[in-house]
Ligand SMILES: Nc1ncnc2c1ncn2[C@@H]1O[C@H](COP(=O)(O)OP(=O)(O)OP(=O)(O)O)[C@@H](O)[C@H]1O
């Protein structure tokens with residue numbers, strides 16, 4: 578059996594991660610691979626329950642530390658019950674967000690240290706990292722246009738944070754990608770879904 582591969586799609590709100598995850602899964606399946614598609618927070622019943630708690634607009638929400646712990650707990654369940662078993666079966670796992678979202682949002686956006694986020698990941702998920710992380714980048718104006726068309730002004734608790742928060746998130750993603758080029762590939766998310774898909778295919782061709 579060939580080894581499984583683990584790919585994460587990352588980036589800010591509405592850059593096209595879910596759209597590209599679907600297209601990549603279809604291409605890999607057409608190539609004969611068994612593909613598991615999933616998302617964070619979520620992917621298992623426990624992690625989806627945490628998703629509902631952290632993203633709901635009702636109630637007073639969570640402080641940055643509680644939020645980071647909840648995302649790490651959701652990830653621990655996701656890794657333990659879905660991601661590792663699929664990789665051990667030799668399947669390809671494609672996830673819409675993973676650890677670098679915690680580093681960018683709870684770290685870059687909310688001010689927790691990167692060391693603390695990585696410590697939670699070591700404890701929760703034994704530090705499991707993707708084979709490749711595709712960071713989709715898009716200018717804020719085009720992102721806003723896509724989100725307005727999709728959401729018509731509705732946003733969840735984190736998506737609804739102000740522009741300065743999301744600018745810090747985007748800057749943090751870029752810093753990580755520049756600091757860890759062996760792990761990240763930056764992909765321009767502008768243009769048609771098909772043209773972005775072609776860039777992603779070339780980014781994963783080495784796998
Ligand atoms: N290349 C593209 N050009 C124009 N519109 C696009 C493109 N890719 C995706 N879209 C549209 O933009 C919106 C956001 O895309 P999508 O839901 O895939 O983004 P996302 O990054 O997964 O969002 P979120 O972070 O909220 O989960 C959707 O309405 C989608 O149809």
Ligand SMILES: Cc1cn([C@H]2C[C@H](O)[C@@H](COP(=O)(O)O)O2)c(=O)[nH]c1=O
Pocket residue numbers: 590591617618632648673674675676678679680682683735736
């Ligand atoms: C994994 C993860 C996610 N988030 C935030 C990012 C988004 O605002 C939501 C997820 O919803 P989407 O449909 O993927 O946009 O949660 C976060 O803050 N930290 C994380 O670790």
